[in-house]
Amino acid sequence: MDTAFDLTNMLRNWVWNSEQFNARWVEGDDGRRLIQVRLELGVLQMETTGRPDGLRPEGFDSYLHLCSDRLETDPNTQLSSTVCGALRDESLQVFHRITAALTLGDLQSVMHDADGILRRMDLCRRFQGDSAAFANLESLRPQTIMMRSRAGAELALAAGQQAAARRALSSGLEDLEACLGPTALKTCPEGQVLRSMQALLMPRLPASQRVELQTRLSNAIDRENFELAAILRDEIRQLLD
Numbered sequence: 001m002d003t004a005f006d007l008t009n010m011l012r013n014w015v016w017n018s019e020q021f022n023a024r025w026v027e028g029d030d031g032r033r034l035i036q037v038r039l040e041l042g043v044l045q046m047e048t049t050g051r052p053d054g055l056r057p058e059g060f061d062s063y064l065h066l067c068s069d070r071l072e073t074d075p076n077t078q079l080s081s082t083v084c085g086a087l088r089d090e091s092l093q094v095f096h097r098i099t100a101a102l103t104l105g106d107l108q109s110v111m112h113d114a115d116g117i118l119r120r121m122d123l124c125r126r127f128q129g130d131s132a133a134f135a136n137l138e139s140l141r142p143q144t145i146m147m148r149s150r151a152g153a154e155l156a157l158a159a160g161q162q163a164a165a166r167r168a169l170s171s172g173l174e175d176l177e178a179c180l181g182p183t184a185l186k187t188c189p190e191g192q193v194l195r196s197m198q199a200l201l202m203p204r205l206p207a208s209q210r211v212e213l214q215t216r217l218s219n220a221i222d223r224e225n226f227e228l229a230a231i232l233r234d235e236i237r238q239l240l241d
Contacts, residue, residue: 023100079127107151114148146190
């Protein structure tokens with residue numbers, strides 16, 4: 001029995017905490033940066049680029065890169081259910097990495113990986129439709145949109161660009177509405193996160209003006225008057241910028 005692979009000491013020195021997400025950076029043997037996540041029964045290690053598991057399908061960085069290359073070479077290429085299944089599984093891996101990167105404050109990676117997941121979802125929807133096999137993957141779309149928007153807003157704030165942060169949040173809410181519909185957007189937790197951030201960035205407009213615009217927008221959405229809602233959103237956005 002080879003004791004070189006025993007993780008007891010590492011696990012003892014990094015105690016699992018059930019009240020928080022446990023992630024850290026580590027350095028690989030060749031100096032590359034890796035992400036480790038402490039689980040109750042062990043440790044998950046992920047690459048920071050390409051596929052989290054480090055595999056290179058047919059020499060490509062990921063199945064997303066492989067499929068993008070095929071479609072660029074021949075736009076009429078049809079992706080099989082097997083390939084779409086690989087995209088789905090790869091998306092779930094990358095989603096785990098996004099969660100860790102967000103905890104570690106690597107916001108650029110969050111945005112990059114979130115965009116990659118959404119592209120994988122779009123490919124699966126395009127070639128497999130809304131089959132039950134991809135329902136679980138699609139259920140992650142709102143959370144992925146929220147994390148991408150949140151990361152973009154926080155990056156903009158770090159650069160002192162409040163207007164850009166507000167635009168990132170507004171864009172995320174619009175994407176969520178397109179995904180869920182206006183009624184579900186009102187109560188979904190992802191929308192609540194982005195609206196809470198948006199409220200913190202709301203400039204000191206006269207209270208009556210702010211409340212009136214927001215009330216008119218809510219009423220327009222309730223009546224499904226989406227044309228008026230779009231106009232009111234533009235008014236609010238102009239005031240925010």
